[in-house]
Amino acid sequence: xxxxxxxxxxxxxxxxxxSSRTIRYYEEIGMLSSETRESLTKQRKYTNQERRRLxxxxxxxxxxxxxxxxxxxxxxYETNPExxxxxxxxxxxxxxxxxxxxxxxxxxxxxxxxILSYKERYLHSKELE
Amino acid sequence: xxxxxxxxxxxxxxxxxxSSRTIRYYEEIGMLSSETRESLTKQRKYTNQERRRLxxxxxxxxxxxxxxxxxxxxxxYETNPExxxxxxxxxxxxxxxxxxxxxxxxxxxxxxxxILSYKERYLHSKELE
DNA sequence: GGTTAAGTCTACGTTAACGTCAACTAGGAG
DNA sequence: CTCCTAGTTGACGTTAACGTAGACTTAACC
Numbered sequence: 508x509x510x511x512x513x514x515x516x517x518x519x520x521x522x523x524x525x526s527s528r529t530i531r532y533y534e535e536i537g538m539l540s541s542e543t544r545e546s547l548t549k550q551r552k553y554t555n556q557e558r559r560r561l562x563x564x565x566x567x568x569x570x571x572x573x574x575x576x577x578x579x580x581x582x583x584y585e586t587n588p589e590x591x592x593x594x595x596x597x598x599x600x601x602x603x604x605x606x607x608x609x610x611x612x613x614x615x616x617x618x619x620x621x622i623l624s625y626k627e628r629y630l631h632s633k634e635l636e
Numbered sequence: 637x638x639x640x641x642x643x644x645x646x647x648x649x650x651x652x653x654x655s656s657r658t659i660r661y662y663e664e665i666g667m668l669s670s671e672t673r674e675s676l677t678k679q680r681k682y683t684n685q686e687r688r689r690l691x692x693x694x695x696x697x698x699x700x701x702x703x704x705x706x707x708x709x710x711x712x713y714e715t716n717p718e719x720x721x722x723x724x725x726x727x728x729x730x731x732x733x734x735x736x737x738x739x740x741x742x743x744x745x746x747x748x749x750x751i752l753s754y755k756e757r758y759l760h761s762k763e764l765e
Numbered sequence: 766g767g768t769t770a771a772g773t774c775t776a777c778g779t780t781a782a783c784g785t786c787a788a789c790t791a792g793g794a795g
Numbered sequence: 796c797t798c799c800t801a802g803t804t805g806a807c808g809t810t811a812a813c814g815t816a817g818a819c820t821t822a823a824c825c
Contacts, residue, residue: 515801515802516801516802517801517802526783526784527801527802528783528784528785529782529783529784531803531804532782532783536781536782545802547791548790548791548792548801548802548803549790549791549802549803549804550791550801550802550803551802551803566743566747569740569743570700570740570743570744570747571699571700571701572700573781573782574781574782575781584754594758597758598755598758598759601751601754601755601758602755604751605748605751605752605755608744608747608748608751609748611698611699611744612741612744612745612748614695614698614699615699615737615740615741615744616741618695618699618737619734619737619738619741622730622733622734622737623734625713625730626727626730626731626734629723629726629727629730630727644771644772645771645772646771646772655813655814656771656772657813657814657815658812658813658814660773660774661812661813665811665812676821677771677772677773677820677821677822678772678773678820678821679771679772679773679821680772680773702811702812703811703812704811
């Protein structure tokens with residue numbers, strides 16, 4: 508519809524501060540598709556859709572998930588399921604992930620509080636100043 | 637002081653559901669010390685202190701930190717610093733980590749909300765039932 | 766006293782997630 | 796036409812975080 512801007516590989520790389528190789532690697536393992544190749548040049552072109560996908564991947568990485576886990580999540584996210592069985596499977600997967608994430612959040616909060624109280628104890632020991 | 641129970645390597649491994657090799661590896665790279673070796677047998681023995689250290693390492697891993705990052709944090713945690721300069725350095729490090737952790741928490745919350753709303757949309761599409 | 770269990774050390778193997786390099790192509794800029 | 800830039804496809808290299816296998820020791824059990 509809209510005049511969709513297409514990104515080159517190095518544009519995307521610069522945008523997210525990663526290497527082109529990384530992007531090609533994600534394609535290699537099926538996490539990104541460069542549907543749109545400049546037919547003559549064979550150069551990869553990325554849509555906004557693909558850019559968002561990449562962003563999701565990188566967020567996942569920042570959160571400590573492996574590329575495989577991220578792939579599962581995104582694939583699920585983009586599949587629309589056939590039949591009740593698969594729907595159930597997806598819901599269960601989502602619930603498992605939600606549980607994981609909640610645990611991760613509360614452990615991070617604990618860690619944060621530990622660091623905070625450590626820092627406080629630390630600031631109040633003025634022997635050296 | 638107290639009759640401290642000493643753990644064997646496989647006790648610890650079972651306790652945290654990891655391999656003995658993993659524990660030896662952590663020692664190899666200086667993240668764990670088996671101070672106390674059974675002098676005759678040369679077998680590693682771990683104190684409660686070491687057990688807690690291991691627990692911290694595994695928590696760090698669950699949260700997506702690399703062993704190196706975890707090492708830095710724990711080392712800092714267990715160092716008591718010499719001089720004002722080092723104190724400042726440690727406080728700054730703590731603040732950076734706190735910032736990182738807060739970001740990670742809020743990104744996880746966003747991810748959680750996304751999954752939740754995805755799941756909701758999903759549950760309310762009854763076409764297939 | 767022979768076997769089994771638990772541990773030790775050395776050392777090579779493995780997987781994920783890229784880095785790096787070489788050889789090639791296609792499109793402008795001068 | 797020549798050079799430069801940006802991109803392409805192999806293919807081999809690298810690092811973290813262990814796995815695995817072999818050869819040996821010590822304690823324990825029958």
